[in-house]
Amino acid sequence: MRVLVIGAGIGGLCLAQGLVRAGIDVRVFEGEAGVHSRYQGFRIGLGGPGLAALRECLPPRLHGLLEATTGELSGERRVVDEQLRVTGRLGPLNGGMATDRHVLRHLLLAGLADRVEFGKRFVSYEEAADGSVRAVFADGSAACGDLLVGADGVGSRVRRQLLPEAEIVTLGGNGLLGRTPLTERFAGLVPGFGTVVHGPQLRMLLGKMEFRRPPHLAAAELAPDVELPATGSYLRWGAFLPPHVEALPQDWTATRELLLGLMDGWHPDLVELVRQSDAVNSSPLTVRHAKPVPHWGTRRVTLLGDAVHVMPPSAGQGANTAFRDAALLCRSLTAAHHGEAELLAAVERYELEMLDYGFAAVAASLEQLPTFTPTGR
Ligand SMILES: Cc1cc2nc3c(=O)[nH]c(=O)nc-3n(C[C@H](O)[C@H](O)[C@H](O)COP(=O)(O)OP(=O)(O)OC[C@H]3O[C@@H](n4cnc5c(N)ncnc54)[C@H](O)[C@@H]3O)c2cc1C
Structure with missing residues (x-):
């Protein structure tokens, strides 16, 4: 066959x-x-x-490498406002693990x-x-x-x-998918499974991808024939823009400025998260079903x-x-x-x-x- x-x-x-x-x-x-x-x-x-x-x-020989290149994915899912005040909890989720699609794809190859x-x-x-x-x-x-x-x-x-x-x-409307290198400051934004930010004009969804070990180093030790990218840990965020934003600019720098314009007066950690987003790994997000x-x-x-x-x-x-x-x-x-x-x-x-x-x-x-x-x- x-x-x-x-x-x-x-x-x-x-x-x-x-x-x-x-x-x-x-x-x-x-x-x-x-x-x-x-x-x-x-x-x-x-x-x-x-x-x-x-x-x-x-x-089975790749199971250890899979584990080594994942991250923690459990705990509380908080809802906060734009000043990071907790306004709700969606209940904890446990038992899974966070992976990076790009790293996983290399592993699967x-x-x-x-x-x-x-x-x-x-x-x-x-x-x-x-x-x-x-x-x-x-x-x-x-x-x-x-x-x-x-x-x-x-x-x-x-x-x-x-x-x-x-x-x-x-689905209508504009979404953005951003990625910002993980620092101690940004790690504090997601103490558990994930954080939803309900701001006055937009909502954001934050998730942490903190590799247990740098993927390329884990591969070199656990399965030297496998080449994994040298991807660093990051905070991944999605932003869903208000309906009056009808079109997005072509390049990420202008898109980021548009988003920052909607975040006037927001907590500095959230503003900085968007400001430090990585242009290569951030993009518009189209939601389909x-x-x-x-x-x-x-x-x-x-x-x-x-x-x-x-x-x-x-x-x-x-x-x-x-x-x-x-x-x-x-x-x-x-x-x-x-x-x-x-x-x-x-x-x-x-x-x-x-x-x-x-x-x-x-x-x-x-x-x-x-x-x-x-x-x-
Ligand atoms: C922001 C975001 C977050 C997500 N988070 C999660 C999550 O936490 N958990 C979860 O389970 N899922 C999540 N998903 C969904 C998940 O990424 C997808 O469901 C998954 O990637 C689907 O895999 P696939 O192999 O079916 O399709 P894809 O990953 O899209 O792969 C399709 C492949 O086919 C190739 N292809 C397309 N057309 C052709 C052609 N004509 N000829 C040859 N090749 C072609 C493409 O280049 C691509 O490589 C998320 C998705 C997004 C966008």
């Missing part, structure tokens, strides 16, 4: 790791030119079934050098009468396999061909992660759900590989279960959104 995965994001790579562990032939095709091509370094909270699924797919091809932008697929599927790329090349998995994120071309009627909703889709009738093309059930980051479930998909699909394909199930029956089992918990996670994320946005949109 050969599995073609479109997209070397964290979901597609997690699946590839699991399939390699199971002895299944897998090829991953990524549209970006390389792993450093664009900004992708924000904090991701992992826990429960998502974390268990990641561990299930990742080879470990050992896959001969399986992943960068610069391969998927364009379309063709299903052949003999049951095989052929993926066609923008550079004119093609690849054939027994199953095609669209793990190509929110803009998925695979989904657009498989489910042209599937709808992705873009998928509308539920009915099961489409199994074929040799399926979907995984944001490609099928993208959700707002409000409940911290997107990556967790993508990993859960990867482990579940991997288990189903392993059964088919061992002759315990027909391939299509195995894929159908995956799809039915995935659609169920995937869209439940979308609904839960939408429910939590009003806590973070100025108008509860």
Whole structure:
């Protein structure tokens, strides 16, 4: 059996790791030119079934490195006003861990050098009468396999061909995603799991990514064949702007000034947090979600992660759900590989279960959104 995965994001790579562990032939095709091509370094909270699924797919020799490059993610979730006075508590959350998406992606690439091809932008697929599927790329090349998995994120071309009627909703308003190097002063802003700032004109969401060990040094000691980026600890913040801000400037410096203009009179620690944000790792944030889709009738093309059930980051479930998909699909394909199930029956089992918990996670994320946005949109 050969599995073609479109997209070397964290979901597609997690699946590839699991399939390699199971002895299944897998090829991953990524549209970006390389792993450093664009900004992708924000904090991701992992826990429960998502974390268990990641561990299930990742080879045991990398588990220690995964732990070493995570950070604490537990404790109180406070709501404060713009002067940092505590105005509410959302209750503690425990048991998960904070990871950085960029570091995690490097970790998930470990050992896959001969399986992943960068610069391969998927364009379309063709299903052949003999049951095989052929993926066609923008550079004119093609690849054939027994199953095609669209793990190509929110803009998925695979989904657009498989489910042209599937709808992705873009929520209105402007959001920003900032990253500021962690100092003692800024660490005090997030004493627990996270802090929500309800200011007069905007809301901010603060989270800390404090690596237990610098990722590149941990890799050098624990798995020298794995190259992890030298990313420093940081405070990640999201800001949701008031509806009267209709358009954002093109560059981060001007965007930051616009935000600072809305923070007049705010506590100096919050103002300084925004002022010291790192231009390379800060960007506008578009919040989207998928509308539920009915099961489409199994074929040799399926979907995984944001490609099928993208959700707002409000409940911290997107990556967790993508990993859960990867482990579940991997288990189903392993059964088919061992002759315990027909391939299509195995894929159908995956799809039915995935659609169920995937869209439940979308609904839960939408429910939590009003806590973070100025108008509860
Ligand atoms: C600010 C923010 C915070 C978040 N926090 C959390 C959190 O705390 N916990 C959590 O669980 N989730 C969180 N998420 C969600 C999480 O990041 C996503 O759900 C997760 O990255 C989805 O993984 P994926 O592999 O499905 O898609 P992606 O990570 O988007 O990967 C898709 C890949 O496909 C590639 N691709 C796209 N089109 C093509 C093509 N045509 N051909 C080839 N390749 C293609 C892309 O380049 C990309 O590499 C957060 C998201 C954001 C934005």
